[in-house]
Amino acid sequence: MANEGSYRNLYLAAVVACLTGALFGYSVGFIGGILVLPSFLHHFRLDSLPPDSLASATSGTVTIWLVGALIGVPLGMPVCSRWRRRRCLSFCSTLYVLGTALQMVNVNGSLRVFDAGRLLNGVGVGAGTLVSPVYISEISPPSERGMLLSGYQTAVQLAALAGFWAAFAAHSILSNSSALQWQIPVAVQLLPGVLLLLGTIIISESPKFLAEKGLLLSAEDALSWLRALPKEHPDVLEEVEELREDSQALEMLDAPERSFFRELRDRSVRRRLSVGVGLMIAQNMVGLNALNYYAPTIFMSAGFTSVSSSLFLTGLFGVIKVLSATSFMFVFVRLRSNRFWLQFGSVVCGISMLVLTYCVRRMPAPGRHNPEASKLTADGIVSVLMVYIFAFAFGISLGPLSWNICSEIFPSHIKAKCCAITTCVQWLFQIVVAGVTPHLLASIGWATYLLYAGCCAVSLVWVLFYVPETKGVPLGRAMDDLFSQLGKAPQAECIEEVDETTGLLSRRQRSIGRRDSIGFPV
Structure with missing residues (x-):
């Protein structure tokens, strides 16, 4: 499509939809900080609990949000598929705001009430992770789709960084005896929630949804x-x-009348589901959550033994993730194909994990009465660099592209159901990895990173042999043709290059022989 108009409304609609990523990111970023604030512990009477009970209570507060997000995906699916995409955005923002309010009005110091708010909060986030990528993919022309979809991951990382520093600033500025110390970081959740709710009044519905x-x-x-x-x-x-x-x-085709199970008889639909589910599993299993969990300990093991230096390096870890998401959105997404970045990320993340395995194995564990444990070493410095390299490589590959590809490959009439499956898989494996990683680190230590390096290798093989190129392919018939021809011999020599400059492909000139244009061995 010739760019004779302006993309201002398109960008506005995408920004509003990406606010669900801000809900996601801030909820992840701030909770770890407020759970250790003295004012929070005192208000909810957690400071008098023994260590085991305290760990159980705080773990429950974190986990219940993840469970809520998992529940939110199937709850949001009928709203997204039947009652319009925009209404689903309103639905998730309303739940998020109500959950935040429930956390704020807790004057009796009941952690159960706070956790109920977290649960409701998570349900809103889960519904948002379903509808936002779907909405953005449907309103975007092919030339802008990759960039706008990547904005979702950028919003996640920016808000996560804001959440981390909000809790850090509250601890630094406000008195430990003031309830505002924990209430202000919690209240900040209202900002993206209310903006999203107001934004849904302005933006238009998905034209593709309306046409169907x-x-x-x-x-x-x-x-x-x-x-x-x-x-x-x-x-x-x-x-x-x-x-x-x-x-x-x-x-x-009577597609709207067919049951979803009948749709699954279509080999093309099964292929798309397997690609989406595999990417979501890979996104979680390559090991980012292990670094999210263990980064402060790695930094302390590397010789940065003070709490302030460890927190600073952890904050820098968040900055790296923001830089990678932003650079992918505005630069890298336009340079090479999706498959290239998926392969690149799998390789670099795998190498980073292997080097990290070697360095962590040689470093003394923090807390040992050993003067060497508090000294900076080459292994320590390299391990910190590997954490940052991994974060950047992940942020320009599996981080954004897993969401992007899942939002664009499914037929529109079953897109909400298929994306609900892939998004549920994402949340389920996030819960699994979050629960298993601490036990792996406690039992096998440095070998945990070797295990994740192996997962990176599996991810590389998966992308090489199973994931087709979708960059620049218009939604609808062109995407259907792409997946319907996988596994079949080429029947035509007419090839049309698929890239970000292609725009809307002519329906009369689409080729069914795409082996060379997508770089995928059929």
Whole structure:
């Protein structure tokens, strides 16, 4: 599509949708900090508990949010698929704000009430992780889709960093005896939640969703607003005609009337699900959560033994993740294909884990009465660098691309259901990894990183032999053609290069022989 209009409305809609990533990131970033604030411990009478009971209580506060997010995905699915994408965004922001309010009005010092707010909070985040990538993929032209989808991961990392420093600043500035010390970081959650709720009033519905519901006039209005062009403009009319063709093809197949289990008989749908589920598993199993959990200990083992220096390095770890997400969004996503970055990330993350394994094995454990444990060593410095290199490589590969690819590969009429499955897998494995990693670190120590290096190798093989190139492929028939031809012999020599500059491919010139254009061995 010629860029005769302005993308201001498109970018505004994408920013609003990406606020669900801010809900996600801030909830992850601030909770670890407030759980150790003296004011929080005193208010909820946790400072009088024995260590085992305290660990159990704080672990429950963290875990119940993850459980809520897992529950939120299937709860959000019918809202997303039947009641419109925009309403699902309103649904998740409303739950998030209500959950935050429940945490704030807790005047009796009941941790159960606070955890109930965290649960509701998590449900809103889970629904948001389902609908936002779907909405962004459906409103974006192919030339902008990769960049705008990557904005979701950028929002996650920016908000996580803000959450970490919000708790840190509250501890540094406010008195330990003041309830504001923990209430202010909690209240900050209202900012992205309310902005998202207000933003859903402004933005348009997904034109693709409206067209498939038979609301072509509404789809035309939505496209006109998103592209900032009059409805009579040729580019708008072209997109509307493509939406009409897709909706008519869907009606001819009676796809909306078919059950989801009948849809799964389609080999193409099963292939897409396996790609999405595999990417979400890989995203969690390569080891980022292990570093998120153990980074402060690694830094202390490296010789940075003071709490302030360890916290500073942990904050820098968050900065690296923000830089990687931002640079991918604005630079790397346009340079090479999705498959290249997935392979690159798997290789670099695997090498980082191998080097980290070697260094951690040689470093003394923190807390030992050994003068060598508090000295900076080459192994310690290299281990810190490996943590940062891993974080950056992950942030330009599996971090954003797992979400991006899952949001664009599924047929629109079952996209909400399929994305619900892949998103549930993501949350489920996040819970598993968060629960298993501490036990692995306690039992096998440095070998934990060797295990994650092996997972990086499996991820590389998976991408090489199973994940096709989707960059620049328009949603609808072009994506259907891509997956329907996997595993079949090429039948045509006419190849059309698929990249970010392709724009909307002509329906009359699509080739079914895509081996060379996608770089995937069929």
